[in-house]
Amino acid sequence: MSGERPRPGAIKTVTSAANPVVKEIRALTMRKHRTERGLFLAEGLKLVADALEAGWPIRTVVLSEDLESQTRAAQTAATARARGALVVMASEEVMARLTRRDNPQTMVGVFHQRLVGLDAVEAKPAPVWVALEDVRDPGNLGTILRTVDAVAGAGVILIGDTTDPFGLEAVRASMGSIFHVPIVRVSREAFMAWRSRFPGVVIGTHLAGAVDYRTVMTDKPVLLLMGTEQRGLSEEIVAACDRLVKIPMAGKADSLNLAVSTGVMLYELGRNRLSL
Template sequence: MHITSTQNPTVKRVIKLHNNKRQRQNDQLMVVEGFDEITLAMQAGHLPESVFCAPDLTSRELPGLNSHAITVSKAVFEKMAYRQHPDGWLALFPIPQSSPDALNLPAAPLFIIAESVEKPGNLGVILRTADAVGANAVFICDRRVDVWSPNVVRASRGTIFSVPLFEMENEEALRWLRNHNISVLAATPSASTIYADVDLCKPIAVAVGTESEGLSDFWLSNAEERIVIPMAGKVNSLNVSVSLALIVYEAILQRRKL
Protein backbone atom coordinates (compact mmCIF):
# COMPACT_ATOMS: atom_id res chain seq x y z
CA MET A 1 0.00 0.00 0.00
CA HIS A 2 1.23 3.49 -0.84
CA ILE A 3 -0.53 6.53 0.63
CA THR A 4 -0.31 9.96 -0.96
CA SER A 5 -3.26 11.75 0.65
CA THR A 6 -3.25 13.34 4.08
CA GLN A 7 -7.01 12.69 4.17
CA ASN A 8 -6.50 8.94 4.17
CA PRO A 9 -8.26 7.37 7.21
CA THR A 10 -5.07 5.55 8.24
CA VAL A 11 -3.13 8.81 8.26
CA LYS A 12 -5.86 10.52 10.27
CA ARG A 13 -5.76 7.67 12.80
CA VAL A 14 -2.01 8.07 13.33
CA ILE A 15 -2.36 11.82 13.79
CA LYS A 16 -5.15 11.31 16.30
CA LEU A 17 -3.06 8.80 18.27
CA HIS A 18 -0.22 11.30 18.23
CA ASN A 19 -2.31 14.19 19.51
CA ASN A 20 -4.94 12.58 21.71
CA LYS A 21 -4.17 10.87 25.03
CA ARG A 22 -7.67 9.42 25.27
CA GLN A 23 -7.33 7.86 21.84
CA ARG A 24 -4.07 6.20 22.90
CA GLN A 25 -5.77 4.85 26.02
CA ASN A 26 -8.81 3.62 24.12
CA ASP A 27 -6.78 1.90 21.39
CA GLN A 28 -3.93 0.90 23.74
CA LEU A 29 -1.51 2.05 21.06
CA MET A 30 1.44 4.44 21.07
CA VAL A 31 3.23 6.27 18.26
CA VAL A 32 6.95 5.57 17.90
CA GLU A 33 8.91 7.64 15.42
CA GLY A 34 12.45 7.00 14.30
CA PHE A 35 14.44 4.07 12.91
CA ASP A 36 16.55 3.65 16.06
CA GLU A 37 13.55 3.82 18.40
CA ILE A 38 11.59 1.26 16.41
CA THR A 39 14.63 -1.01 16.26
CA LEU A 40 15.15 -0.79 20.03
CA ALA A 41 11.49 -1.60 20.66
CA MET A 42 11.72 -4.69 18.47
CA GLN A 43 14.99 -5.80 20.08
CA ALA A 44 13.17 -5.64 23.42
CA GLY A 45 10.56 -8.06 22.09
CA HIS A 46 7.80 -5.64 21.11
CA LEU A 47 6.05 -6.08 17.78
CA PRO A 48 4.45 -3.14 15.93
CA GLU A 49 0.85 -3.14 14.87
CA SER A 50 1.62 -0.96 11.85
CA VAL A 51 4.79 0.43 10.26
CA PHE A 52 5.05 3.43 7.95
CA CYS A 53 7.96 4.39 5.75
CA ALA A 54 8.63 7.41 3.51
CA PRO A 55 11.12 6.24 0.85
CA ASP A 56 11.92 9.85 -0.03
CA LEU A 57 13.22 10.42 3.51
CA THR A 58 15.21 7.24 4.15
CA SER A 59 17.35 4.59 2.54
CA ARG A 60 17.57 2.45 5.68
CA GLU A 61 15.76 -0.85 5.97
CA LEU A 62 14.17 -2.50 9.00
CA PRO A 63 14.98 -6.22 8.81
CA GLY A 64 11.83 -8.25 8.46
CA LEU A 65 9.56 -5.21 8.27
CA ASN A 66 10.30 -3.50 4.98
CA SER A 67 7.94 -5.77 3.01
CA HIS A 68 5.17 -5.12 5.56
CA ALA A 69 5.62 -1.35 5.82
CA ILE A 70 3.00 1.00 4.46
CA THR A 71 4.80 3.47 2.25
CA VAL A 72 3.72 7.10 2.25
CA SER A 73 4.73 10.21 0.39
CA LYS A 74 7.07 12.75 1.96
CA ALA A 75 4.19 15.21 2.44
CA VAL A 76 2.05 12.59 4.17
CA PHE A 77 4.87 11.47 6.46
CA GLU A 78 5.66 15.03 7.49
CA LYS A 79 1.99 15.41 8.42
CA MET A 80 2.11 12.23 10.51
CA ALA A 81 5.47 12.92 12.13
CA TYR A 82 6.06 14.89 15.30
CA ARG A 83 9.78 15.52 14.80
CA GLN A 84 11.06 18.60 13.05
CA HIS A 85 13.43 16.54 10.89
CA PRO A 86 11.85 13.09 10.53
CA ASP A 87 13.93 10.14 9.33
CA GLY A 88 11.15 8.44 7.39
CA TRP A 89 10.13 5.71 9.84
CA LEU A 90 7.10 5.58 12.16
CA ALA A 91 5.25 2.73 13.83
CA LEU A 92 2.30 2.02 16.08
CA PHE A 93 3.07 -0.27 19.03
CA PRO A 94 0.73 -1.78 21.62
CA ILE A 95 1.22 -0.10 25.00
CA PRO A 96 3.18 -2.61 27.13
CA GLN A 97 1.17 -4.43 29.79
CA SER A 98 3.10 -6.12 32.59
CA SER A 99 3.49 -6.55 36.35
CA PRO A 100 6.58 -6.13 38.54
CA ASP A 101 5.85 -9.62 39.85
CA ALA A 102 7.17 -10.94 36.54
CA LEU A 103 10.61 -9.40 37.10
CA ASN A 104 13.60 -11.69 37.48
CA LEU A 105 15.52 -9.88 40.21
CA PRO A 106 19.24 -10.13 41.01
CA ALA A 107 20.58 -10.28 44.57
CA ALA A 108 20.83 -6.49 44.83
CA PRO A 109 18.31 -4.89 42.48
CA LEU A 110 18.27 -1.19 41.67
CA PHE A 111 14.91 0.53 41.23
CA ILE A 112 13.92 4.10 40.43
CA ILE A 113 10.81 5.82 41.77
CA ALA A 114 9.79 8.88 39.77
CA GLU A 115 7.02 10.70 41.61
CA SER A 116 4.92 13.43 40.02
CA VAL A 117 7.37 14.10 37.17
CA GLU A 118 5.70 16.83 35.15
CA LYS A 119 7.81 17.23 31.99
CA PRO A 120 8.01 14.60 29.22
CA GLY A 121 11.65 15.53 28.65
CA ASN A 122 12.59 14.82 32.26
CA LEU A 123 10.78 11.49 32.27
CA GLY A 124 12.43 10.52 29.00
CA VAL A 125 15.90 11.30 30.37
CA ILE A 126 15.12 9.36 33.55
CA LEU A 127 14.33 6.33 31.38
CA ARG A 128 17.56 6.78 29.41
CA THR A 129 19.47 6.94 32.69
CA ALA A 130 17.70 3.82 33.95
CA ASP A 131 18.68 2.00 30.78
CA ALA A 132 22.28 3.22 30.99
CA VAL A 133 22.82 1.93 34.54
CA GLY A 134 20.84 -1.27 34.03
CA ALA A 135 18.11 -0.42 36.53
CA ASN A 136 15.71 -3.28 37.12
CA ALA A 137 12.59 -1.13 36.78
CA VAL A 138 11.15 2.37 37.02
CA PHE A 139 8.02 3.02 39.06
CA ILE A 140 6.01 6.03 37.89
CA CYS A 141 3.99 7.24 40.88
CA ASP A 142 1.40 10.05 41.01
CA ARG A 143 1.66 10.39 37.25
CA ARG A 144 1.35 13.93 35.86
CA VAL A 145 2.44 13.26 32.29
CA ASP A 146 1.21 10.73 29.75
CA VAL A 147 3.95 8.11 29.93
CA TRP A 148 3.17 6.79 26.45
CA SER A 149 3.04 10.13 24.66
CA PRO A 150 5.27 10.69 21.61
CA ASN A 151 7.20 13.34 23.53
CA VAL A 152 8.24 10.87 26.24
CA VAL A 153 9.09 8.23 23.64
CA ARG A 154 11.25 10.75 21.77
CA ALA A 155 13.00 12.01 24.91
CA SER A 156 13.70 8.44 26.04
CA ARG A 157 15.31 7.62 22.66
CA GLY A 158 13.37 4.37 22.70
CA THR A 159 14.53 3.22 26.14
CA ILE A 160 10.89 3.30 27.22
CA PHE A 161 10.89 -0.22 25.74
CA SER A 162 14.17 -1.47 27.20
CA VAL A 163 13.46 -0.66 30.86
CA PRO A 164 10.56 -2.27 32.74
CA LEU A 165 8.17 0.56 33.50
CA PHE A 166 5.21 0.44 35.87
CA GLU A 167 2.59 3.08 36.65
CA MET A 168 1.62 2.57 40.30
CA GLU A 169 0.02 4.34 43.21
CA ASN A 170 2.43 5.33 45.97
CA GLU A 171 0.99 2.81 48.43
CA GLU A 172 1.10 -0.01 45.89
CA ALA A 173 4.73 0.69 44.98
CA LEU A 174 5.83 0.89 48.61
CA ARG A 175 4.02 -2.33 49.49
CA TRP A 176 5.68 -4.17 46.60
CA LEU A 177 9.15 -2.85 47.51
CA ARG A 178 8.78 -3.80 51.17
CA ASN A 179 7.53 -7.25 50.26
CA HIS A 180 10.77 -7.69 48.31
CA ASN A 181 13.03 -6.23 51.04
CA ILE A 182 14.09 -3.21 49.01
CA SER A 183 15.12 -0.07 50.88
CA VAL A 184 13.76 3.28 49.71
CA LEU A 185 16.21 6.19 49.53
CA ALA A 186 14.46 9.56 49.27
CA ALA A 187 16.43 12.30 47.52
CA THR A 188 15.64 15.64 49.14
CA PRO A 189 17.48 18.95 49.74
CA SER A 190 16.37 18.82 53.39
CA ALA A 191 18.38 15.66 54.13
CA SER A 192 21.66 15.72 56.05
CA THR A 193 23.21 12.50 54.70
CA ILE A 194 25.22 12.89 51.49
CA TYR A 195 24.24 10.32 48.90
CA ALA A 196 27.81 9.09 48.39
CA ASP A 197 28.11 8.26 52.10
CA VAL A 198 25.25 5.75 51.96
CA ASP A 199 25.60 2.04 51.20
CA LEU A 200 24.19 1.79 47.69
CA CYS A 201 25.24 -1.83 47.19
CA LYS A 202 22.20 -3.25 48.93
CA PRO A 203 18.77 -3.65 47.24
CA ILE A 204 17.54 -0.06 46.83
CA ALA A 205 14.93 2.11 45.20
CA VAL A 206 15.96 5.73 44.63
CA ALA A 207 12.99 8.10 44.85
CA VAL A 208 12.98 11.52 43.17
CA GLY A 209 10.21 14.08 42.88
CA THR A 210 9.43 17.29 41.06
CA GLU A 211 11.91 20.16 40.94
CA SER A 212 9.37 22.61 42.31
CA GLU A 213 7.84 20.46 45.08
CA GLY A 214 10.27 17.61 45.65
CA LEU A 215 9.04 14.31 47.02
CA SER A 216 5.73 14.06 48.81
CA ASP A 217 5.50 13.46 52.55
CA PHE A 218 4.52 9.89 51.74
CA TRP A 219 7.95 8.96 50.41
CA LEU A 220 9.85 11.18 52.84
CA SER A 221 8.16 9.54 55.82
CA ASN A 222 8.36 5.98 54.47
CA ALA A 223 11.94 6.05 53.20
CA GLU A 224 14.58 4.08 55.06
CA GLU A 225 17.02 6.93 54.44
CA ARG A 226 16.92 10.49 53.16
CA ILE A 227 19.85 11.56 51.02
CA VAL A 228 21.08 14.86 49.62
CA ILE A 229 23.38 16.02 46.83
CA PRO A 230 25.64 18.73 48.32
CA MET A 231 25.29 22.11 46.61
CA ALA A 232 28.02 24.75 46.70
CA GLY A 233 26.15 27.48 44.82
CA LYS A 234 23.04 29.56 45.36
CA VAL A 235 20.43 27.00 44.29
CA ASN A 236 19.48 24.09 46.52
CA SER A 237 18.81 21.42 43.89
CA LEU A 238 19.59 20.17 40.40
CA ASN A 239 17.32 19.12 37.57
CA VAL A 240 15.52 15.94 38.66
CA SER A 241 17.04 13.80 35.92
CA VAL A 242 20.56 15.10 36.68
CA SER A 243 20.10 14.42 40.40
CA LEU A 244 18.95 10.89 39.70
CA ALA A 245 21.88 10.24 37.37
CA LEU A 246 24.41 11.27 40.03
CA ILE A 247 22.89 8.96 42.62
CA VAL A 248 22.43 5.85 40.50
CA TYR A 249 25.89 6.17 38.95
CA GLU A 250 27.31 6.37 42.46
CA ALA A 251 25.50 3.10 43.10
CA ILE A 252 27.16 1.56 40.05
CA LEU A 253 30.61 2.80 41.16
CA GLN A 254 30.14 1.37 44.65
CA ARG A 255 29.01 -1.97 43.28
CA ARG A 256 32.00 -2.23 40.95
CA LYS A 257 34.36 -1.93 43.93
CA LEU A 258 32.97 -5.09 45.51
Protein backbone atom coordinates in the same frame (compact mmCIF):
# COMPACT_ATOMS: atom_id res chain seq x y z
CA MET B 1 -11.46 4.88 -0.64
CA SER B 2 -12.36 2.18 1.81
CA GLY B 3 -12.18 3.03 5.51
CA GLU B 4 -11.22 -0.54 6.39
CA ARG B 5 -7.76 -1.14 7.71
CA PRO B 6 -5.56 -3.23 5.34
CA ARG B 7 -4.82 -6.78 6.46
CA PRO B 8 -1.78 -7.47 8.71
CA GLY B 9 1.45 -7.90 6.78
CA ALA B 10 0.17 -5.87 3.83
CA ILE B 11 2.00 -3.06 2.00
CA LYS B 12 0.10 0.12 1.23
CA THR B 13 1.03 3.39 -0.48
CA VAL B 14 -0.49 6.56 0.98
CA THR B 15 -0.33 10.03 -0.53
CA SER B 16 -3.12 11.79 1.35
CA ALA B 17 -3.22 12.89 5.00
CA ALA B 18 -6.95 12.15 4.90
CA ASN B 19 -6.27 8.42 4.62
CA PRO B 20 -7.88 6.46 7.50
CA VAL B 21 -4.57 4.84 8.44
CA VAL B 22 -2.92 8.27 8.70
CA LYS B 23 -5.80 9.58 10.83
CA GLU B 24 -5.53 6.56 13.10
CA ILE B 25 -1.83 7.16 13.64
CA ARG B 26 -2.18 10.92 14.15
CA ALA B 27 -4.75 10.30 16.87
CA LEU B 28 -2.02 8.59 18.91
CA THR B 29 -0.38 11.95 19.55
CA MET B 30 -3.15 12.42 22.16
CA ARG B 31 -2.89 10.58 25.47
CA LYS B 32 -6.59 9.71 25.51
CA HIS B 33 -6.30 7.70 22.31
CA ARG B 34 -3.02 6.07 23.33
CA THR B 35 -4.60 4.92 26.58
CA GLU B 36 -7.81 3.69 24.95
CA ARG B 37 -5.99 1.72 22.28
CA GLY B 38 -2.86 0.69 24.16
CA LEU B 39 -0.67 1.93 21.32
CA PHE B 40 2.04 4.56 20.88
CA LEU B 41 4.37 6.09 18.30
CA ALA B 42 8.13 5.82 17.89
CA GLU B 43 9.74 8.18 15.39
CA GLY B 44 12.88 7.51 13.41
CA LEU B 45 14.58 4.52 11.84
CA LYS B 46 16.83 3.91 14.86
CA LEU B 47 13.96 3.79 17.36
CA VAL B 48 11.83 1.54 15.18
CA ALA B 49 14.77 -0.81 14.56
CA ASP B 50 15.66 -0.84 18.28
CA ALA B 51 12.07 -1.70 19.20
CA LEU B 52 11.93 -4.58 16.74
CA GLU B 53 15.28 -5.88 17.94
CA ALA B 54 13.93 -5.78 21.51
CA GLY B 55 10.92 -7.84 20.40
CA TRP B 56 8.22 -5.21 20.90
CA PRO B 57 4.91 -6.06 19.21
CA ILE B 58 4.39 -3.75 16.24
CA ARG B 59 1.15 -2.79 14.51
CA THR B 60 2.19 -0.41 11.72
CA VAL B 61 5.36 1.00 10.21
CA VAL B 62 5.30 4.04 7.94
CA LEU B 63 8.34 4.95 5.87
CA SER B 64 9.08 7.71 3.45
CA GLU B 65 9.06 6.74 -0.20
CA ASP B 66 12.58 8.18 -0.43
CA LEU B 67 13.80 5.69 2.18
CA GLU B 68 12.59 2.55 0.45
CA SER B 69 15.87 1.92 -1.35
CA GLN B 70 18.06 2.23 1.78
CA THR B 71 19.20 -1.17 3.03
CA ARG B 72 18.59 -0.76 6.77
CA ALA B 73 15.19 0.83 6.20
CA ALA B 74 14.16 -1.94 3.82
CA GLN B 75 15.33 -4.59 6.29
CA THR B 76 13.46 -2.93 9.16
CA ALA B 77 10.26 -2.69 7.11
CA ALA B 78 10.64 -6.34 6.05
CA THR B 79 11.07 -7.44 9.67
CA ALA B 80 7.98 -5.49 10.70
CA ARG B 81 5.96 -7.00 7.87
CA ALA B 82 7.12 -10.51 8.75
CA ARG B 83 5.74 -9.91 12.26
CA GLY B 84 2.35 -9.01 10.87
CA ALA B 85 2.63 -5.22 10.73
CA LEU B 86 1.02 -3.10 8.07
CA VAL B 87 3.78 -1.40 6.05
CA VAL B 88 2.84 2.01 4.65
CA MET B 89 4.82 3.87 2.01
CA ALA B 90 4.12 7.58 2.46
CA SER B 91 4.88 10.85 0.72
CA GLU B 92 6.96 13.54 2.43
CA GLU B 93 3.77 15.57 2.99
CA VAL B 94 2.13 12.68 4.82
CA MET B 95 5.25 12.07 6.91
CA ALA B 96 5.24 15.74 7.94
CA ARG B 97 1.61 15.47 9.05
CA LEU B 98 2.35 12.34 11.07
CA THR B 99 5.34 13.74 12.93
CA ARG B 100 4.20 17.38 13.00
CA ARG B 101 7.70 18.55 12.10
CA ASP B 102 9.07 20.76 9.33
CA ASN B 103 11.84 18.21 8.79
CA PRO B 104 9.91 14.99 9.36
CA GLN B 105 11.37 11.66 10.38
CA THR B 106 11.67 9.15 7.57
CA MET B 107 10.11 6.28 9.54
CA VAL B 108 7.39 6.00 12.17
CA GLY B 109 6.35 2.86 14.01
CA VAL B 110 3.12 2.14 15.89
CA PHE B 111 3.77 -0.22 18.80
CA HIS B 112 1.70 -1.83 21.52
CA GLN B 113 2.31 -0.42 25.00
CA ARG B 114 3.91 -2.76 27.49
CA LEU B 115 3.96 -2.34 31.27
CA VAL B 116 4.93 -4.72 34.07
CA GLY B 117 3.38 -5.10 37.50
CA LEU B 118 4.85 -4.64 40.96
CA ASP B 119 5.28 -8.41 41.11
CA ALA B 120 8.15 -7.96 38.65
CA VAL B 121 9.95 -5.83 41.22
CA GLU B 122 9.47 -8.56 43.84
CA ALA B 123 10.61 -11.32 41.50
CA LYS B 124 13.61 -9.44 40.10
CA PRO B 125 15.20 -7.27 42.81
CA ALA B 126 18.13 -6.48 40.47
CA PRO B 127 20.64 -3.65 41.07
CA VAL B 128 18.53 -0.48 41.29
CA TRP B 129 14.89 0.37 40.69
CA VAL B 130 13.90 4.04 40.34
CA ALA B 131 10.49 5.22 41.56
CA LEU B 132 9.24 8.62 40.35
CA GLU B 133 6.39 10.38 42.14
CA ASP B 134 4.05 12.65 40.16
CA VAL B 135 6.63 13.50 37.49
CA ARG B 136 5.05 15.86 34.96
CA ASP B 137 7.80 16.65 32.45
CA PRO B 138 7.97 14.05 29.64
CA GLY B 139 11.49 15.14 28.70
CA ASN B 140 12.68 14.43 32.23
CA LEU B 141 10.98 11.05 32.23
CA GLY B 142 12.49 10.03 28.89
CA THR B 143 15.95 11.16 30.00
CA ILE B 144 15.64 9.20 33.24
CA LEU B 145 14.66 6.06 31.29
CA ARG B 146 17.77 6.55 29.16
CA THR B 147 19.96 6.96 32.25
CA VAL B 148 18.48 3.90 33.97
CA ASP B 149 19.28 1.94 30.82
CA ALA B 150 22.85 3.31 30.77
CA VAL B 151 23.59 2.09 34.31
CA ALA B 152 21.82 -1.25 33.78
CA GLY B 153 19.08 -0.32 36.23
CA ALA B 154 16.29 -2.79 36.86
CA GLY B 155 13.38 -0.54 35.88
CA VAL B 156 11.23 2.50 36.67
CA ILE B 157 8.12 2.72 38.84
CA LEU B 158 5.76 5.61 38.07
CA ILE B 159 3.76 6.63 41.15
CA GLY B 160 0.60 8.71 41.10
CA ASP B 161 -0.18 11.37 38.51
CA THR B 162 2.81 10.92 36.21
CA THR B 163 3.23 12.03 32.64
CA ASP B 164 2.68 9.37 29.98
CA PRO B 165 5.89 7.40 29.28
CA PHE B 166 4.46 6.57 25.85
CA GLY B 167 3.97 10.19 24.79
CA LEU B 168 6.03 11.39 21.83
CA GLU B 169 8.33 13.67 23.85
CA ALA B 170 9.10 11.01 26.47
CA VAL B 171 9.78 8.37 23.80
CA ARG B 172 12.06 10.77 21.90
CA ALA B 173 13.98 11.72 25.05
CA SER B 174 14.47 8.06 25.96
CA MET B 175 16.40 7.55 22.71
CA GLY B 176 15.10 3.98 22.48
CA SER B 177 15.63 3.07 26.14
CA ILE B 178 11.87 2.80 26.63
CA PHE B 179 12.20 -0.51 24.77
CA HIS B 180 14.77 -1.85 27.24
CA VAL B 181 13.67 -0.55 30.65
CA PRO B 182 10.70 -2.21 32.41
CA ILE B 183 8.05 0.31 33.51
CA VAL B 184 5.52 -0.07 36.34
CA ARG B 185 2.65 2.40 36.72
CA VAL B 186 0.77 2.43 40.06
CA SER B 187 -1.32 4.63 42.30
CA ARG B 188 0.26 6.09 45.43
CA GLU B 189 -2.00 3.87 47.55
CA ALA B 190 -0.95 0.71 45.72
CA PHE B 191 2.71 1.65 46.04
CA MET B 192 2.44 2.29 49.77
CA ALA B 193 0.64 -1.02 50.30
CA TRP B 194 3.42 -2.82 48.40
CA ARG B 195 6.45 -0.92 49.72
CA SER B 196 7.07 -3.14 52.78
CA ARG B 197 7.53 -6.12 50.47
CA PHE B 198 10.49 -4.59 48.64
CA PRO B 199 13.46 -6.83 49.50
CA GLY B 200 16.06 -4.10 49.93
CA VAL B 201 16.79 -0.48 50.92
CA VAL B 202 14.50 2.41 49.99
CA ILE B 203 16.48 5.63 49.47
CA GLY B 204 14.88 9.01 48.89
CA THR B 205 16.44 12.34 47.90
CA HIS B 206 15.24 15.30 49.95
CA LEU B 207 16.45 18.80 50.83
CA ALA B 208 16.04 17.83 54.47
CA GLY B 209 18.18 14.74 54.05
CA ALA B 210 20.96 14.47 56.61
CA VAL B 211 23.14 12.03 54.68
CA ASP B 212 25.49 13.01 51.83
CA TYR B 213 24.55 10.94 48.76
CA ARG B 214 28.22 9.94 48.31
CA THR B 215 28.26 8.03 51.58
CA VAL B 216 25.41 5.64 50.80
CA MET B 217 26.81 2.19 50.18
CA THR B 218 24.88 -1.07 50.22
CA ASP B 219 25.02 -4.41 48.47
CA LYS B 220 21.29 -4.89 48.89
CA PRO B 221 18.72 -4.16 46.18
CA VAL B 222 17.95 -0.43 46.07
CA LEU B 223 14.73 1.44 45.36
CA LEU B 224 15.61 5.07 44.63
CA LEU B 225 12.70 7.47 45.17
CA MET B 226 12.66 10.79 43.32
CA GLY B 227 9.96 13.45 43.64
CA THR B 228 8.25 16.01 41.45
CA GLU B 229 10.08 18.79 39.66
CA GLN B 230 8.38 21.43 41.81
CA ARG B 231 8.08 20.08 45.36
CA GLY B 232 10.12 16.92 45.60
CA LEU B 233 8.79 13.89 47.46
CA SER B 234 5.48 14.08 49.29
CA GLU B 235 5.51 13.59 53.06
CA GLU B 236 3.74 10.25 52.62
CA ILE B 237 6.48 8.93 50.35
CA VAL B 238 9.22 10.44 52.54
CA ALA B 239 7.87 8.36 55.43
CA ALA B 240 8.31 5.24 53.28
CA CYS B 241 12.08 5.78 52.91
CA ASP B 242 14.69 3.92 54.92
CA ARG B 243 17.22 6.68 54.24
CA LEU B 244 16.97 10.30 53.09
CA VAL B 245 19.98 11.69 51.27
CA LYS B 246 20.89 15.05 49.81
CA ILE B 247 23.08 16.27 46.96
CA PRO B 248 25.11 19.23 48.27
CA MET B 249 24.99 22.51 46.32
CA ALA B 250 28.29 24.40 46.17
CA GLY B 251 27.03 27.39 44.18
CA LYS B 252 23.98 29.64 44.35
CA ALA B 253 21.52 27.08 42.93
CA ASP B 254 19.42 25.36 45.58
CA SER B 255 18.44 22.32 43.51
CA LEU B 256 19.10 20.33 40.35
CA ASN B 257 16.87 19.37 37.45
CA LEU B 258 15.08 16.08 38.23
CA ALA B 259 16.72 14.15 35.40
CA VAL B 260 20.16 15.49 36.36
CA SER B 261 19.77 14.66 40.05
CA THR B 262 18.48 11.19 39.22
CA GLY B 263 21.49 10.67 36.97
CA VAL B 264 23.87 11.81 39.72
CA MET B 265 22.30 9.35 42.16
CA LEU B 266 22.28 6.45 39.70
CA TYR B 267 25.91 6.87 38.74
CA GLU B 268 26.98 7.15 42.36
CA LEU B 269 25.08 3.97 43.21
CA GLY B 270 26.49 2.37 40.09
CA ARG B 271 30.04 3.38 40.98
CA ASN B 272 29.78 1.48 44.22
CA ARG B 273 27.88 -1.51 42.84
CA LEU B 274 28.83 -1.96 39.19
CA SER B 275 32.31 -0.43 38.92
CA LEU B 276 31.07 2.39 36.67
